[in-house]
Every structure is written in structure tokens, then in C-alpha cells.
Amino acid sequence: MxxxxxxxxxxxxxxxxxxxxxxxxxxxxxxxxxxxxxxxAQQGTTHKVAMITEGSEYIFDPIGLYIEPGDTVQFYIDSGDHSATAYHPNNPRASTRRIPEGAANFDSGTLTEKGAAYEHTFETKGTYDYYCIPHKTLGMVGRLVVGEPGGPATESPIPDKPGSGIMPPSDKIVEEKKISYPYVPETGGGSLPGLALGGAALFALANTYLLSDYDVRSGRYSEEEFEDDTETGR
Structure with a gap:
């Protein structure tokens, strides 16, 4: 070249x-x-729910939690032996479905060591009710709302009553994002347990008055029995 x-x-x-x-x-x-x-963008937030034995109570805390689709919940043992198990017919001791249609089932099995954890990522929107296998009938139940309320859990009351208080409604969970155990709603005149005790006291007082008035009017007691004791020294 x-x-x-x-x-x-x-x-x-x-x-x-x-x-x-x-x-x-x-x-x-x-x-x-x-x-x-x-x-x-695809990686969601991880939230934590403690599983607790406290005296005679068995607790998920928070009992109500709001998360976004794609978020993960870590259920971990704070004390005691527990599971985080969805209300789904395929799971032990659950005869009904209380998670959205199309949602993935979940069941941690019973965890027995302090600090042991189980994680599940929630993709489908709706309301999820879940329970602890050993303590389901003792009130260890919880609720998650993913994105927005919906599904079977919003159509009927939960079959197992939470230990203290009641299960928070889905819309209340969306509003507050996280509700600690126990959930006792305010009614404007005080908490439900307080109102119940107050009502019982008023009923007992009214009942006592009516019985006393009836006894006096019935003539069961003579006038001498009602004289002033200050003069007799009794």
C-alpha cells in the first residue's frame, strides 16, 4: 500500500x-x-408485627396495620410460641376465607424461639384477617389492609373475638395506618368497657332503690323499726 x-x-x-x-x-x-x-420502585417497605405472650393474653401488636401493595410484613416472636396464619381453608383450624380473592395464602407455622421471624409480601389489595394457630380461640387475631379495604373480611364479623377490645374496622386502619393492641373505640362518652361498668353500676343503684321502696311500701316493717336510733343509743 x-x-x-x-x-x-x-x-x-x-x-x-x-x-x-x-x-x-x-x-x-x-x-x-x-x-x-x-x-x-419495585422494592416495597417492610413493616413489623410483634407476636407476644403477656400474662393470660396472646397478642399481635399492632392489631391493625395499613400497608401498600408490594410491601412486606415481618411477623416476629417477642415472647411465647406463635404463628401468623391467614384465614384460609387450606390452613389449620381455619374453616373460612378472610383474605381477598386471588391473594396468596400465608402460614408461618408455629415459631418457638424469641426473635424468630416470618416474612410475607402482600401484592393483592384488600383486607386480610389472620390468627395464631395455638391461640386463635384465645383472641390472638390481627388484621391488615393492603391498599384499600375489600374482600370477605369486610362482609362479616371475624369468627374469633380479639382478646381485649374489638377488631378495628378496615376504614379505621386506613385512617390511622397502625393501631396498637387492644383496640377500644371511643364512643364520645368514654370507652366501651367504661360505659359498660358505668351502666352496670347505675342499674344496680336503681335496682336497690326500687327494692327498698317496695319493702317500705309493702308494710313488712313496723314504724318502730324506723325510729331514730340516736335516742335509744343503738
Missing amino acids: DDSTQRSEPRLDRRQFLAGATGVGAASVGLGSGLVGRAS
């Missing part, structure tokens, strides 16, 4: 080379950033 042929070949200027390299690098970075962004 002669010199004229060599001179006719195009040469890549140093500045052109650097500009090209920079462009390729920027495109690579942009592509990488997009992938990282998509991965971050």
Missing part, C-alpha cells in the same frame, strides 16, 4: 474520540440509573 492510500484514510481526531467516549459513558450511566430506579 503506497503513501497516497494511507493519507486518504480518515483519522479519528482526539477530541472526537473523547466526545464519543463521553457520550457512550453517559448513555451507560443513564441506562444504569433507569434500572436502579425501576428496582427501587
Whole structure:
């Protein structure tokens, strides 16, 4: 090959080379950033629910929790032996379904060591009721709302009463995001247990008065029995 042929070949200027390299690098970075962004968007938040034995009570705390679709819940042993098990016909001791249609079933099995944990990621929107296998009938139940209320858990009362208080409604969970155990709703005149005790006291007082008035009017007691004791010294 002669010199004229060599001179006719195009040469890549140093500045052109650097500009090209920079462009390729920027495109690579942009592509990488997009992938990282998509991965971050797909990775949900992890929430924690403690499983607790406290005296004669067996507790999920919080008893009510709101999460977004794609979030994960970690159920962990604070004390005692417990499970986190969905109300689903395929699970032990659950004869009814109380999770949304199409939602993935979950069951941790009974965990026995302090700090042991089970995680489940919730993708389907709706209300999820769950329980502890050993303590279901003793009131160890909980509720999650994923995205928005819905499904069988919103159509009928939970079959197992929470130990203290009541199961928080789905809309209340959405409003407050996290509800600690126990949930005792305010009625404007005090908590439900307080109102119940107050009502019982008023009923007993009224009943006592009516019985006393009846005894006096019935003539069972003579007037002498009602004379002033201050004069007799009794």
C-alpha cells in the first residue's frame, strides 16, 4: 500500500474520540440509573408485627396495620410460641376465607424461639384477617389492609373475638395506618368497657332503690323499726 492510500484514510481526531467516549459513558450511566430506579420502585417497605405472650393474653401488636401493595410484613416472636396464619381453608383450624380473592395464602407455622421471624409480601389489595394457630380461640387475631379495604373480611364479623377490645374496622386502619393492641373505640362518652361498668353500676343503684321502696311500701316493717336510733343509743 503506497503513501497516497494511507493519507486518504480518515483519522479519528482526539477530541472526537473523547466526545464519543463521553457520550457512550453517559448513555451507560443513564441506562444504569433507569434500572436502579425501576428496582427501587419495585422494592416495597417492610413493616413489623410483634407476636407476644403477656400474662393470660396472646397478642399481635399492632392489631391493625395499613400497608401498600408490594410491601412486606415481618411477623416476629417477642415472647411465647406463635404463628401468623391467614384465614384460609387450606390452613389449620381455619374453616373460612378472610383474605381477598386471588391473594396468596400465608402460614408461618408455629415459631418457638424469641426473635424468630416470618416474612410475607402482600401484592393483592384488600383486607386480610389472620390468627395464631395455638391461640386463635384465645383472641390472638390481627388484621391488615393492603391498599384499600375489600374482600370477605369486610362482609362479616371475624369468627374469633380479639382478646381485649374489638377488631378495628378496615376504614379505621386506613385512617390511622397502625393501631396498637387492644383496640377500644371511643364512643364520645368514654370507652366501651367504661360505659359498660358505668351502666352496670347505675342499674344496680336503681335496682336497690326500687327494692327498698317496695319493702317500705309493702308494710313488712313496723314504724318502730324506723325510729331514730340516736335516742335509744343503738
